[in-house]
Amino acid sequence: MQKLEQIYEGKAKKVFKTDDPNLFIVDYKDDATAFNGLKKGTITGKGVINNQMTNRFMAKLEKAGVPTHFVEELSERETLVKKVSIVPLEVIIRNISAGSFAKRYGVEEGIVFDKPTIEFSYKNDDLGDPLLNTSHALALKLASPEEIETIKKYAFAVNDFLKAFWSGCGVTLVDFKLEFGRLEDGTIVLADEISPDTCRLWDSKTNEKLDKDRFRRDLGGVEDAYEEVMRRMMGAI
Ligand code: TMP
Numbered sequence: 001m002q003k004l005e006q007i008y009e010g011k012a013k014k015v016f017k018t019d020d021p022n023l024f025i026v027d028y029k030d031d032a033t034a035f036n037g038l039k040k041g042t043i044t045g046k047g048v049i050n051n052q053m054t055n056r057f058m059a060k061l062e063k064a065g066v067p068t069h070f071v072e073e074l075s076e077r078e079t080l081v082k083k084v085s086i087v088p089l090e091v092i093i094r095n096i097s098a099g100s101f102a103k104r105y106g107v108e109e110g111i112v113f114d115k116p117t118i119e120f121s122y123k124n125d126d127l128g129d130p131l132l133n134t135s136h137a138l139a140l141k142l143a144s145p146e147e148i149e150t151i152k153k154y155a156f157a158v159n160d161f162l163k164a165f166w167s168g169c170g171v172t173l174v175d176f177k178l179e180f181g182r183l184e185d186g187t188i189v190l191a192d193e194i195s196p197d198t199c200r201l202w203d204s205k206t207n208e209k210l211d212k213d214r215f216r217r218d219l220g221g222v223e224d225a226y227e228e229v230m231r232r233m234m235g236a237i
Contacts, residue, residue: 001025001080011037012050012197021083022184026051028077032197034216036128043215043222048076049230050195055079056237057162057194064161066154068190069181084181084191087143090121090129091151093159094175098200099213101175110207116159118152123179150188151180158190166201169232171210174200196226 003025004017011033016025028047033040051073058070071080094101097111120137121129132140134148143151155178166173176199179192192198196211203210209217210225 001074003078012047013193018080023071024081024083025074026079026081028079028193032212032215032222034212036125039216041215043212043226045223046197046226049226050193050197051077051079053195053230053233054193056233057165058190060165060237061158061161061190064157066157066161066190067187081191082181082183082189084183084189086123086191087147087151087180087182087188088123089137089142089151089180090123091155091178091180092119092121092175093117093155093178094119095159095163096172096174096200098174116156118155147182147188154178154180154188154190158194162194162199165233165236167204169229169236170204171229171232172202172204172207174202176200196229201229 001023002019004019006014006016008015012029012031014027014029016027018025028051030042030044030047032043032046055070055073058068062068062070069081069084071082073079094117095113097107098109102109120132122132122142123129137143137148138145158178162176163173176194178190180188181191183189199211200213201210202208209219210229214220214222214225
């Protein structure tokens with residue numbers, strides 16, 4: 001597989017064309033941003049961890065019935081994926097109050113919900129990824145009604161899988177963000193990443209934060225937290 005020209009650079013990953021028009025290569029960086037790019041930094045080794053963690057989860061989710069863009073891990077930081085056009089929705093599932101939910105509704109962090117919540121943001125950096133509901137997404141033609149239903153179904157299935165997996169590692173899955181893409185034929189597949197950048201992960205015993213909130217909130221020990229969750233994952237896989 002030949003890596004050809006870069007077609008996109010995001011905050012945490014670069015995407016390259018390959019000699020197969022249906023396949024892209026994703027290359028994970030150590031760059032970290034928060035607050036829509038306002039805060040910038042580096043988390044050394046993050047790209048390797050996020051690549052390897054994402055791929056292991058994607059492979060397991062495929063087996064659990066959630067189609068994904070994952071094809072093959074090529075190196076520590078590079079992965080071959082199916083070409084998709086990203087549905088411009090950030091899909092957020094929450095099991096426990098934290099982050100923008102706690103802020104928006106004026107509640108403390110750590111309230112365990114009876115049932116997980118789902119919310120969408122419009123993936124648009126210029127607008128600061130505003131929250132929107134299903135009817136807004138439909139009005140803006142960001143996805144069809146069938147696509148939204150499929151995305152919701154897959155997102156809850158991912159939550160069931162990840163919650164159980166992390167629980168077996170002594171980690172509480174608080175919330176996470178997913179992105180979906182469309183293959184050439186319109187099939188919806190899980191894309192992007194599943195990593196400590198995109199999930200809140202708390203130690204089950206101490207509630208210590210083991211994710212990007214350590215960077216967002218200047219808590220220190222960022223690299224150690226990423227390494228710790230990776231270690232726990234590898235012990236359970
Ligand atoms: P929030 O509480 O800030 O809305 O974040 C919810 C979850 O989504 C959390 O696990 C972090 C993740 N997330 C991203 O992956 N990318 C983002 O740009 C934001 C704002 C959150």
